Amino acid sequence: MIKITDLVVALTYDLKMLEDMVAKRLHIEHSRIERISITKRTVNARNKEDIHFDMTVVVCISGDENEVIAMNRNKSISQETELIYTVPTIKKLKERPVIVGCGPAGMFAALILAQAGARPILLERGLDVDSRKRKVLNFWRTGILDTQTNVQFGEGGAGAFSDGKLKIGQKNCRKMKVLNEFVQAGAPPEILYLSKPHIGTDRLNDTVKRIREQVISLGGEVRFKATVTEILIKDGQVTGVRFEEKGKNSEVSTDNVVLAIGHSARDTFESLLNSGVYIEQKPFAVGVRIEHAQEMIDKIQYGGFAGHPELGAADYKMVVHLQNGRGVYTFCMCPGGTVVAATSEENRLTTNGMSEFARDGRNANTALLVTIGKNDLDNDDPLAGCAFQRRIEAAAFAAGGGGYKAPVQRLEDFLQKRKTTAFGDVLPTYLPGTEFAELDSFLPEYITHSLRQAILEMDQWMPGFAYPDALLTGAETRSSSPVRITRGDSLEAIGIKGLYPCGEGAGYAGGIISAAVDGVLCAEQILG
Incomplete structure (x- = not known):
């Protein structure tokens, strides 16, 4: 070729x-x-x-x-040499491997193990993707939260409700394996070549379901509403997993566990720490969502070509390095999308963004995030970042007046440090509803100060970005994991044979593709 x-x-x-x-x-x-x-x-x-x-x-x-x-x-x-992935030949495993978590990392670890004939058992605390979708839509309509099945937990992971954006980078055989499996499961074929491909939240559901069906058809097992409560470890070796399934305590014996728990499994982080698993703090980021009219973004990016059917909805990506040493950047930009309620804990509020495949909504939105380092945390506790996120989420919940209504502020009012009293051209897409509040009421001063500086700098790069009626919705706290479950060259947790921290929650990925590839890598290690 x-x-x-x-x-x-x-x-x-x-x-x-x-x-x-x-x-x-x-x-x-x-x-x-x-x-x-x-x-x-x-x-x-x-x-x-x-x-x-x-x-x-x-x-x-x-x-x-x-x-x-x-x-x-x-x-x-x-x-050109074609990138072909070959599933490893299975070595003899004493027991069936267990995967904890059914996001991209867990899903692809299970898929590779199943294709190799290892008959994996996948445990997911939330529901299957169809039941999960109904739960999430009900939460957005009514504000009734299910803490086990929501935007963070359930089949497909957090990525299932964030547009299905795929950050590819330099292609290799593992990335092509992931992309090809997505396409075979019903994802649009253009994800194989677009520089910024996406599947869309609406189409990702069926794709995830077909991958699960393939795992089962190959001898794997998928159990929903199965919350892992303890990883059993003896003499530095994994021996099994305890979990609560549909209200009953159960246990499965295994010597290989892929820990693909996602960045919001805070209770599991605590359990792992108590079991002696080594966890360390990791940098993360906190901020807000910003919404503009999509038509405006199209005109800024494409000029007279705005609205061309071959271009679709325009996107953007910006990074600013401030003199105070902080980075501020856009993340998970959703053309023609909506800002969504993404909490998994009662009386706490966090946001995310998503688009459907058509990306034909009236607004564009992106996260505006400020980097958080160890010096911003209260202490050296490995879970101090989780506590930091929780404090902001609780404050945002209070600022929204309860009921998971989100605090919002016009951009001009935010820059002028005054409370918003009426919407302008840009109306919120967030459900269950919004409440006018100042971002300074729930975000630390160094975050809001950094946001104000960065927005004005971004407006220099992308004139019109600091549009007065653009809408800020808070808080955005779950863009990445605040911890890393440290692992060695074998991908096993430090000092624990057979435990494979995997994906975004473990601190080793930053999106659907990288998490899925990490799942592939962990499966390969188990297969030898």
């Missing part, structure tokens, strides 16, 4: 246009092209008068490919 990396392609391209461009670039006859596959497509909007796609393609041709590459002598033309 031949890879071509710098094709400049019009927004309205078709296959014939691509074939013509490839034949011209390779200096070959059109008839020699057998197949073209797009491997990367990025919107280039640097020049608002000439927005186009930058594209990488892989081409199969008849005849000698090396001869064509040598003839062209161009850095953008090279030999």
Whole structure:
């Protein structure tokens, strides 16, 4: 296969246009092209008068490919090797491995183990994705929270209610394995080549369900409403797992546990710490959600091309490094999306953002986050970051007046340090409802000070970002885990054989793809 990396392609391209461009670039006859596959497509909007796609393609041709590459002598033309993942051959396992948590990390650990014939047992404290969706929608409508099944807990993990954005980076065989499994389970095929792919919350549900069905069909077992209460350890070796399932205490014997518990399993962190598992503090971030009209973001990013059907809803990403040493950045940007209630604990409030596949909502939203380090915490307790998050969530709940209503403030009012009394052009998308409140009433001063500085700097990069009627909703506290369950080169927890801390909750991933790949890696270690 031949890879071509710098094709400049019009927004309205078709296959014939691509074939013509490839034949011209390779200096070959059109008839020699057998197949073209797009491997990367990025919107280039640097020049608002000439927005186009930058594209990488892989081409199969008849005849000698090396001869064509040598003839062209161009850095953008090279030999390409297909990235193929091979499931490891199973070694003999004494007992069935157990996976705790059914987010991306746990789901893909279970899938690889099942495909290898290891018949894993997956324990998830929440409900299956269909039942979970009903619980979450009811919470958003009524404010009635189920602490075991919500935006954080349940099949699919936290990512199931945050747009299904996939941060790919440099592709390798494990990432391609994850992407291909998603596509085979019903995800849109374009996730294989878009530079910023997403599945959409509405389509991710069915995708997750089909992966679970595959695990079961291969001899695996998936148990919902199964909350792990203790990892059993003897002489530095995992021996089993205790869990509460549908109100009854149960126990399963195993010598391999993948701990893919997610960043919000605070009760499990406490249990692990009490069992002697080594946990350490990790930097994280806290902030708010900011909403603009999507139409406005489209015009800022695409100019006269705004609304072009091939571009869809525009997104953005910004990072600011302030003189006070803090970083402030946008995170989990949701074009045409909604701000959602994402708490998992009573009388505490945290937000997230999500989009459906169409990304056709009236507002765009993103998290605006300020970095938090060890110096911001009260003590050296490994769980001090969890306590920090909880204090802000409790204060945000109070500022919203209870009932999981979120405190909101117009951007202009926030910058002027005054309470909002009426909405402007931008109306909130958050449910169960909102209440006007000053962000300073629930966020530490150094966070709000950093946000004010950063917003004005971001407006220099993206004029219009500091729009007076943009809406700030708080608080955003669960963007990443505040702890790391430390592991060694074998991916096992320090001093505990057979315990594999995995994914975002353990501090080793930062999104759906990286968490899923970490699950694959842990499964490989178990399989030897």
